[in-house]
Amino acid sequence: MDYLLINIKLEKSPHCQLPISKSSKNKTLFLLLVSAALVSGCGLIPDHQIEPVKMDIPVHWQAIENSNGMVSNDWINSFSTPELTHLITEALHYNFDLKAAAARVKTAQALVRINGADRFPQFSFGFDARRSQRNSTSGFRISSPISNSFGIDFSINWELDVWGKLQNRANAAELDFKASEADYRAARFSLAANVAKSWFNLIEARQQSHLLQKKVTAFETARQIIEDGYAIGVNSALDVRLARANVASAESQLQAQKIQLDNTSRALEVLLGRYPRAEILGADQLPRLQHTVKLGLPVALLRRRPDILAAEHRLAASDQRVSEAIKSLLPTFSLSANAGTNTGDIRDVLNYDALVWNIIGNMTQPIFQGGRLIASKFQADAINEEALANYGQIVLQAFFEVETAIKAEQLLEKQEQALSLAVTESVEAENLALEEYNAGIVDMTTLLEAQRRSYDAQSALLQVSNQRLTNRINLYLALGGAFSKQESKQNPEQVENNNLPIQLLSQD
DSSP: OEEEEEEETTTSOOOOOEEEEEGGHHHHHHHHHHHHHHTTTOOOOOOOOOOOOOOOOOOSSSTTTTOOSSSEEEEEEEGHHHHHHHHHHHHHHHOOHHHHHHHHHHHHHHHHHHHHHSOOOEEEEEEEEEEEEOOOEEEEEOOOOOEEEEEEEEEEEEOSSSSSSSHHHHHHHHHHHHHHHHHHHHHHHHHHHHHHHHHHHHHHHHHHHHHHHHHHHHHHHHHHHHHHHHHHTTOHHHHHHHHHEEEEEEHHHHHHHHHHHHHHHHHHHHTOOOOOOOOOOOOOOOOOSSOOOOOOOOGGGGHHHHHHHHHHHHHHHHHHHHHHHHTTTEEEEEEEEEEEEEEEEGGTOGGGEEEEEEEEEEEOOOSSSSTTHHHHHHHHHHHHHHHHHHHHHHHHHHHHHHHHHHHHHHHHHHHHHHHHHHHHHHHHHHHHHHHHHHOOOSSSHHHHHHHHHHHHHHHHHHHHHHHHHHHHHHHHHOOOOOOOOOOHHOOOOOOOOOTTSSOOOOOO
16 A cells, blocks of 8 residues: 655644555545544644742842851751661651651552543453344244354544643643652651651750759758758748748649650650650750751752742642643544454354444534533633742742741850850859858848749750750751752752742842
8 A cells, every 4th residue: 555645734843744545445544644643742722821920039048148058968967866867767667647648649640640541542342242042933833043142342442632631631640740759758858857856855855854853852952951940940931831832833843844755755756656655765965056057049949848849840730730621622533443243153253254343533522511611711720820829928938937947046046155154153143042041141032042043044045955956957947958868869959940930030
């Protein structure tokens, strides 16, 4: 069979070469080949494009003057706590919320194949075997002949993606899958950060318990001294009452702190995927922050934060669904073909002479469906606008988190320095008050006030030290990226800035 070769050029599409038979008997084949060429990527309708978010992003962070240097992708090791690294690794393997996030990624991956399957021909095969008996009369005789019927059926159904509607649907599913992957990376990052925070909270709760135990012991000693003095007429009943009240108050605080310690330990074990037995004790001391954080540039945040990447993918997916909704108003082209045999002898099932076949080309143009298609288009537009607004809000929230964490980093450091001085002075004041009380220079109220100030200052210092650690983790979390070198290799940072759905208005 001879064929001619012609070129069909469609607007904004590559050339599609089609063989055409010279014989008039093959007009049907020609139509099939033309339709197949249209489905192979010769789209006629441009995809929907939305205006990017306009945002004024500065060159440097506003909360600090110097923010040079690349952001670290290995912040776990900056705390120099091997036990914390081990706990984070355990959580990444056994945390159930993370496993659920991983399952959602698999679901999205399956939806990619499901939504992409409509672009390809759908093949089906059937086999049929029947045996029947029918009574018939002829004169005075009744006959009951038995007949057999065997058949096979092979069918093809194919919706031709002339306008690219099915491709839009497949693209949207692919972008949803990428968004779920970004969500999973964010979940891993968040889990590592929460384990670290819980670990530091556990250490602080343990230190606070030890401090309160010392406070109870000191107040018990003071109470005993005061009661002994009262017995010999040196101290008044008021001094005794105040001393006993201080002991009871400190004991109450100690029990409340033990509850906090127990809850923190069990919560950490749940993060690790363990049964909450409160068996994790924590370290003796909180780690000290030894260095500052390299912050990078603000614009780099758009490619470091997984939540921003997820929002970007969802925005792009909504664009694809708007294009799909628009193209749903256009005609739908499809092909269907059936071939098979039907015979009374199973040996003739594959006999070519018994073959019956047909090929049908179909075009369907929606005319009136009660406004459903137009409403679907409006719905897709609204969802797209929502995705655009969500993207802009997520970007702003990301910058807010970084800027506030940077500022808190500076202020918490100054607060810790001030409290360190307050602890030194209050401890010395407590020791001096005890000496002067024993010497009869000051009264009991002065001693009790000095003790209270001393322990309050030490407790506040522990809280602020833990707040600095928590804020440091929040800063790393806000900057995005990875929390370990291994994680950085598994999820390489995307550094390209082209085709961002955001327009930088100005940079100072």
